Amino acid sequence: MTSRSPKTTARTSSEARAVARTQTLLKGKDGIGTVRRTTLPGGLRIVTETLPSVRSATFGIWAHVGSRDETPTLGGATHYLEHLLFKGTHRRSALDISSALDAVGGEMNAFTAKEYTCYYARVLDTDLPLAIDVVCDMLTGSLILQEDVDAERGVILEEIAMTEDDPGDVVHDLFARTMFGDTPLGRPVLGTVDTVEALTADRIRRFYKKHYDPTHLVVAAAGNVDHATVVRQVRRAFEKAGALTRADAVPVAPRDGRRTIRTAGRVEVLNRRTEQAHVVLGVPGLARTDDRRWALGVLNTALGGGMSSRLFQEVREKRGLAYSVYSYTSGFADCGLFGVYAGCRPSQVHDVLSICRDELDRVASEGLTDDEIARAIGQLKGSTVLGLEDTGALMNRLGKSELCWGDHMSVDDMLARMAAVTPDDVREVAAELLGQRPSLSVIGPLKDKQADRLHTAVA
CATH class of the missing domain: 3.30.830.10 (Metalloenzyme, LuxS/M16 peptidase-like)
Incomplete structure (x- = not known):
C-alpha cells in the first residue's frame, strides 16, 4: 500500500x-x-x-x-x-x-x-x-x-x-x-x-x-x-493509510472456472514408522458453485458424516477396525474433492480399504435409502444452525460468501435448499462421483508387498 x-x-x-x-x-x-x-x-x-x-x-x-x-x-x-x-x-x-x-x-x-x-x-x-x-x-x-x-x-x-x-x-x-x-x-x-x-x-x-x-x-x-x-x-x-486512492476501482470478481488438471486411479504411498496407517481414498468432486453441492452434502453426511453413517457403522462399530473414519468434501472455484479418511493398524489397512471401496461402489450402484437421506438432511440442517450460533462463524460465512460467491444466502434459504434435496438427486450425484475410479494416498509402516497390493484397491 x-x-x-x-x-x-x-x-x-x-x-x-x-x-x-x-x-x-x-x-x-x-x-x-x-x-x-x-x-x-x-x-x-x-x-x-x-x-x-x-x-x-x-x-x-x-x-x-x-x-x-x-x-x-x-x-x-x-x-x-x-x-x-x-x-x-x-x-x-x-x-x-x-x-x-x-x-x-x-x-x-x-x-x-x-x-x-x-x-x-x-x-x-x-x-x-x-x-x-x-x-x-x-x-x-x-x-x-x-x-x-x-x-x-x-x-x-x-x-x-x-x-x-x-x-x-x-x-x-x-x-x-x-x-x-x-x-x-x-x-x-x-x-x-x-x-x-x-x-x-x-x-x-x-x-x-x-x-x-x-x-x-x-x-x-x-x-x-x-x-x-x-x-x-x-x-x-x-x-x-492512503489505501483508497482509486475512485473508480472495481472489486475483483469471484474466481472463474479455470480448469485444473485432475487424475484418477493414482496411488501414493509414503512409508513412515507410525503406529497407524493413515488412508485417504477419494475421487474428483464438485466445484463450490455447482448446484448439486446440496445433494453432495447430504450424500457426504449419510456416507461418512456422523456416528450413524455407513462408514462409521461398518468400519468402526461392526468391525472395530478404526477409531477415526469419516468422509469429507472440498470445493474450489473450478473443481472439488470427495474423500474418505481412516486411521487403522497397518496390518488391517487392506481390510479397511476393501470395506470403504465396497461401500462407495454399493452407494454408486444402489444409492442410499430414503431413511438414510432423511436422517442426513436433518443432521445437516441442525449442524448448520448450531454451527452459526457464534459471531466468529457468522463472520466467516459473510466473508467467504462475499469473496467466493459474490452473494449471500439466508439461513432459512440454506435450510430450504437442504430440505428440497430428493433421494433421486442424491442417487444421481452418487452414481456420477462415486462411479469414478478413485485415487489413494497412504502413510504408514507398510512393507513392499503391502504397498504393491494397494494398487488393487483402486483397480
Whole structure:
C-alpha cells in the first residue's frame, strides 16, 4: 500500500463519501440478522450482520489470495505473509499488536487456505473500534522488514516440521498431490522447506502489494455491530493509510472456472514408522458453485458424516477396525474433492480399504435409502444452525460468501435448499462421483508387498 500526503488523502476521503454504495442484502426480523454491504470507491467491500442480542463482535478482513495463486518458486508465500503481518506496522510493533487485543480479553488470529486468507479479531462489542483499527493497520501498513522475514522463517520451518510429525495431517496434503499433481492445488499451503528458505523480503513485499490491494479485500463483521459505524471506522483506517486512492476501482470478481488438471486411479504411498496407517481414498468432486453441492452434502453426511453413517457403522462399530473414519468434501472455484479418511493398524489397512471401496461402489450402484437421506438432511440442517450460533462463524460465512460467491444466502434459504434435496438427486450425484475410479494416498509402516497390493484397491 502506498502512502499519500494529507492533502491527497483528504480529497480521496471526500470522493469516497460521495460514491460509496450501500445495499441491504438480507433483511432480518426487527433488525436482527440484517446483512448489509457497502462498497467504497477504492474497491473495498464491507459486509456486516447485526445481532443486537449478543455482547461480542468478530471483525475480519478476507484477502482474495491463497496458495493456488503462487508460482512454484513462491510456494508458501501466502502463509509466510500471514505471519509477517503480525510483525509490525508503521504505527505498531509486534508487541503493540498482540498486547492491544490481550488488554481487552480479545482473540486475534489468521488462517491461509488454497483460495483465500483471513485475519480476524473477536472482542466485546465495546472494543470493536480497537479491533478494527488494529486489523486494518496490519493489512495496510505492514513493514515486512528483512529482519522479521529472517526471524519468522524459523517459526514457519518449525510449523512445517510440526505438521510433518502429524501423519493425519500429512496424508491430506499427500492426497491433494495425488489428485492434482504438481499444480497450485496439489502443493501444500505451508510451502516446503526449500521454497520457504528461498523466499526473500523483496519477493514477499511484491506479493503483498499485488494481492492486498483494497479491490482484493473483503471486510466482514458480525455481532452487536452497527453497519454505518463499522463502515466509517474502516474507511477512516484505510484512508489514514492512503489505501483508497482509486475512485473508480472495481472489486475483483469471484474466481472463474479455470480448469485444473485432475487424475484418477493414482496411488501414493509414503512409508513412515507410525503406529497407524493413515488412508485417504477419494475421487474428483464438485466445484463450490455447482448446484448439486446440496445433494453432495447430504450424500457426504449419510456416507461418512456422523456416528450413524455407513462408514462409521461398518468400519468402526461392526468391525472395530478404526477409531477415526469419516468422509469429507472440498470445493474450489473450478473443481472439488470427495474423500474418505481412516486411521487403522497397518496390518488391517487392506481390510479397511476393501470395506470403504465396497461401500462407495454399493452407494454408486444402489444409492442410499430414503431413511438414510432423511436422517442426513436433518443432521445437516441442525449442524448448520448450531454451527452459526457464534459471531466468529457468522463472520466467516459473510466473508467467504462475499469473496467466493459474490452473494449471500439466508439461513432459512440454506435450510430450504437442504430440505428440497430428493433421494433421486442424491442417487444421481452418487452414481456420477462415486462411479469414478478413485485415487489413494497412504502413510504408514507398510512393507513392499503391502504397498504393491494397494494398487488393487483402486483397480
